[in-house]
Amino acid sequence: MIEFFTEPWTHVFMQRAFLVVLMSGVVCGVIGSHVALRGMAFIGDAVAHSVFPGIAIAFVLKTSLVLGGIVAGLVTALSVAVFSQNRRLKEDTVIGVFFAAAFGLGIVVMSTAPGYGGSLESFLFGSVLGISNSDVITVAVAGVVLLLISGALHKEFVTVGLDRETARAVGLPIFWLDLALYAMVTVSIVISIQAVGNILVLALLITPAACARLLTDRIGVMMLIAPAIGAVSGLTGLYLSYAFNLAAGGLIVLTATAVFIACWVFAPRHGLLSRRSPAAARVEPVQP
Numbered sequence: 001m002i003e004f005f006t007e008p009w010t011h012v013f014m015q016r017a018f019l020v021v022l023m024s025g026v027v028c029g030v031i032g033s034h035v036a037l038r039g040m041a042f043i044g045d046a047v048a049h050s051v052f053p054g055i056a057i058a059f060v061l062k063t064s065l066v067l068g069g070i071v072a073g074l075v076t077a078l079s080v081a082v083f084s085q086n087r088r089l090k091e092d093t094v095i096g097v098f099f100a101a102a103f104g105l106g107i108v109v110m111s112t113a114p115g116y117g118g119s120l121e122s123f124l125f126g127s128v129l130g131i132s133n134s135d136v137i138t139v140a141v142a143g144v145v146l147l148l149i150s151g152a153l154h155k156e157f158v159t160v161g162l163d164r165e166t167a168r169a170v171g172l173p174i175f176w177l178d179l180a181l182y183a184m185v186t187v188s189i190v191i192s193i194q195a196v197g198n199i200l201v202l203a204l205l206i207t208p209a210a211c212a213r214l215l216t217d218r219i220g221v222m223m224l225i226a227p228a229i230g231a232v233s234g235l236t237g238l239y240l241s242y243a244f245n246l247a248a249g250g251l252i253v254l255t256a257t258a259v260f261i262a263c264w265v266f267a268p269r270h271g272l273l274s275r276r277s278p279a280a281a282r283v284e285p286v287q288p
Contacts, residue, residue, distance in 0.1 A: 008238075008239060008242045013129055013130075013131075014129070014238075014242065016131045016132070016133065016135070016136050017128045017129055017131055017195075017238055017248070018235060018238060019136050019139075019140075020128060020131050020135065020136055020139050020191075020194060020195055021128060021195050021231075021234035021235060021237075021238050021248075021252065022231050022234060022235060023139050023140060023143045023191070024139065024143075024188075024191060024192040024195045024196075024204060024230075024234060025204065025208070025227065025229075025230030025231035025232075025233060025234035025235075026143065026147075026227040026230060026231050027142075027143045027146050027147065027188045027191065027192070027227070028188050028189075028192055028204045028205045028208065028227075028230050029208045029209065029212075029223075029226035029227030029228070029229065029230035029231070030146075030147060030150050030223055030226065030227050031146065031150065031181075031184050031185055031188045031205065032044070032188075032204075032205040032206055032208060032209035032226060032230075033209045033212065033219065033222050033223050033226045034150070034157050034158075034161060034181060034184075035181075035185060035205060035206065035209065036206060036209035036210055036213055037158070037161040037162075037209075037219065037222075038160070038161040038181075040181075040185075041202070041206050042092055042095055043080075043095060043182065043185060044185060044189065044201075044202045044205045044206060045099070045202050046076070046080070046095040046096070046098070046099035047073050047076065047077065047099070047182070047185050047186050047189050048189050048193075048198050048199075048201050048202055049099040049100075049102060049103040049106075049198070050072060050073050050076035050077075050098065050099050050102035050103070050186075051069035051070070051072050051073040051076075051102075051186065051189065051190050051193070051198075052069075052072070052102060052103050052105075052106030052107075052110075052198065053072050053102050053103075053105040053106035053109055054068035054069045054070070054071050054072025054073065054075075054106075055068050055069045055072070055106070055193075056068075056105075056106040056107075056109040056110040057072075057109055059110070060109060060110075060112060064138075066135070066138050066142075066190055066191065069190040069193065070186060070187055070190050072102065072106075073183075073186030073187070073189065073190060074183055074186055076098050076099065076102050076186075077179065077182030077183055077185070077186050078179060078182075079098050080094050080095055080098055080182065081175060081178050081179045081182060083097075083098075084178075085175065126193065126194060126195055126196045126197030126200070126247075126248065126249035127194060127197075128194055128195045128196075128238070128248045128249065129248065130194075131194055135194060138191070139191045139194075142187055142190075142191050143191065145187075146184055146187055146188055149180070149184060150184065153177070153180060154223075156172055156177055157177065157181060158219050159172060160172060160174060160177050160178075185205070188205065189201050189205065192204050192205070195234065195248070195249065195252065196248075196249035196250075196252050196253060197249045200249050200250065200252075200253045203253040203256060203257070204230060204234070204252070204253065204256065207229075207233075207253070207256040207257060207259075207260050208225075208226040208227070208229040208230035208233065208256060208259075209222070209226045210260055210263075211225070211226070211229050211256075211259050211260050211263045212225035212226040212229065214260075214263040214264060214267040214270050214271065215263055215267055215268075215270075217269075229256065229259055230256070232259075233252060233255040233256035233259060234252050234255075236252075236255045237251035237252030237253070237254065237255040237256075238251075238252065240255070
C-alpha cells in the first residue's frame with residue numbers, strides 16, 4: 001500500500017504529471033465555478049474546440065502548442081463577445097457558429113502536416129505523461145495569473161452571474177467582463193488539454209464546479225470546494241492510471257464524475273437522500 005502511493009513520485013515524468021494535473025484541477029475548479037454559476041457550460045466546449053486551429057498551426061510551424069492554442073481561443077472568444085452584442089442572435093447560436101468554424105479550420109490545417117495522426121490523437125486524448133519542464137513552468141505561470149485575475153474580478157463576475165441586468169444598471173462593463181471570462185476559460189482549457197485532452201477537458205472545467213454547487217449555496221465556499229475536488233480527482237485518476245496502466249485523462253474524468261454522483265446522492269442539503277422536507281430541500285440561490 002505504501003509503495004502504491006510513493007512509487008509514482010520516484011519517476012520524474014510522474015512528478016511533472018502530478019504537478020500539471022494538480023494545477024489544472026485547481027485553476028479549472030475556480031474558473032469553472034464562474035462558468036457553472038452563469039450557466040455557460042457550452043462556452044467551455046466551444047473554447048475547447050476553438051483552440052484546435054491554433055494548436056494545429058503551431059504544430060505545422062513547430063512552435064509552442066500552448067501559445068498557439070491560447071491565441072486561437074482568444075480570437076474566437078473575442079469574436080463571440082463581439083457578435084453576441086447583436087440582440088437578434090443568442091449567445092449560444094454565435095458560439096455554435098464560431099466553434100464549428102474553428103474546429104473545421106483546425107482539421108484542414110492539421111491535414112496538411114505529414115504524420116499528423118499521432119499528434120492529433122495526443123491532442124484529443126491528452127499526453128500528461130509526456131509533459132516537459134517548460135510545460136510545467138508555462139502551466140504554473142498561467143495558473144497563477146488566472147487565479148490573481150479571478151480574485152481581482154471576483155465581485156464583478158459574481159454580480160454579472162447573479163443578475164446581469166442589475167450589473168448593467170450599476171454601470172459594470174458587461175462586455176469587457178464577458179470577454180475577460182472567455183479569455184480566462186480559454187487559458188484554463190489550454191493549460192489543461194495536456195492532462196485530459198481536448199475531448200474531456202470540459203469535464204475538468206464543469207464537473208468539480210457542479211459538485212461544489214450541490215454542496216454549498218455560497219459562491220465563496222464553492223470557489224474553495226471546486227478546486228479541491230478538481231485537484232483530488234486529478235491526482236486520484238493519475239494514481240489509478242499508473243497502477244492499472246490505463247488512460248490518465250479518462251480516469252481523471254471518471255473520478256470527477258464519481259464524486260459528482262456521490263454528491264448528487266449524498267449531499268447533506270441537496271442530495272437525493274436528504275431527509276429534509278421537499279419545501280426545505282429546494283435549491284437555494286447562490287449567495288455571494
